[in-house]
Amino acid sequence: MNKPNATPSENSRERDAAEDSPPELLFSHVGYKAKISDFAWNEKEPWVIANVAEDNSLQVWQMAENIYRDQDEAENDEDIKQG
Structure with missing residues (x-):
């Protein structure tokens, strides 16, 4: 998938990562140009x-619910909300 504002090298990196990835891989994050020097999980927000x-770039992201939750679990939560 090409991002509209991505440089050609960024799009190429994403294609290469997709081609080299095993079929069971859920997602691949390829947003950094330098080595990751630190990371932290948010204690207040789940999955953030x-x-x-090393180049001082910062990225904050949250994993999509459909990756870590069953479809049945999400449907049950929706039923409870609708009440």
């Missing part, structure tokens, strides 16, 4: 992580 790289 922040990473910083």
